[in-house]
Amino acid sequence: MKKGIVLLLIMMLTVGLLAGCSTETETVQPEEQSGAVDGNAEETMDDFGNTIIFDNPPQRIISLAPSNTEILFAIGAGDKVVGVTSYDDYPEDVLDIEKIGDFNGINLERIIELEPDLVINYGDGVTEENERLLEAGIQIAGFEPESIEEIRDTILRIGEMTGHKQEALELVDEMASKEEEILESIEGLEKKTVFYEIWHEPLMAAGPGSFIDQLISLAGGENVANDAEGEYPQYDLEQLIERNPEVYLTANDLPEKTVDSIKERPGYSEIDAIKNGRVYLIDGNVISRPGPRIIQALELIVEAIHPELKN
Missing domain, CATH: 3.40.50.1980 (Nitrogenase molybdenum iron protein domain)
Known part of the structure; x- marks a missing residue:
């Protein structure tokens, strides 16, 4: 999806896709993407080939898309979120979290000041901004699901990298069960x-x-x-x-x-x-x-x- 289309979708749908440019990627199942490294360290790969490694689950997370914010709260990691976009409005608790961007762009300096361990993009983000964040020692993950299967896969990987793997599994199972019920109807x-x-x-x-x-x-x-x-x-x-x-x-x-x-x-x-x-x-x-x-x-x-x- 091209950056112009993404930004248009942000403005008209308020989905907050602040990431901009992206490329098509083949979704790899979580079991192929993650595993323990260096003892207790956990390794997860995002949709764009970036490897995210944490010795301990991140304690400060910034989400640059409402969809990812909803995932974080749904798997029990909402208390770790310290920054979101102006479009984030669900669940209600997110309204009290600092807003660090909108469709015009993100406040990069403020993000760095908030000292997050992890920034989660929709898409692969803007190269120059990614470089600044990485220089500041901040890990970046990008996801761009375009199907229910890919959404579930994204939930599982965000669950893994945030230390909420079990909650993510339970959420995915619940979604699958509800989907089956709807399709049967x-x-x-x-x-x-x-x-x-x-x-x-x-x-x-x-x-x-x-x-x-x-x-x-x-x-x-x-x-x-x-x-x-x-x-x-x-x-x-x-x-x-x-x-x-x-x-x-x-x-x-x-x-x-x-x-x-x-x-x-x-x-x-x-x-x-x-x-x-x-x-x-x-x-x-x-x-x-x-x-x-x-x-x-x-x-x-x-x-x-x-x-x-x-x-």
């Missing part, structure tokens, strides 16, 4: 064609390879943008009308974005989802963050695609 139900709007000016879709695309598929939907180029491509209105989705999904990320405002857009009256009142605004903080609430996001999409389940 939609077995045999008719698939619906779905469009997920990332942004509207210009129109952008959740494309192939994005975790939202996977969620739509798992939820019993067929993403009409699943053959587009890239994870978050621009999407022509004419093509949207031609594909004619039965369900239209987007995040409730802007006050001016409402079901009515979407229905009133030029050309939208021709789309079945608009005609039949199948436009749904989903909690942007849940649907847009690749963290432990991703199964809740799956449940929200299932409810939108299959409202009959509520009856």
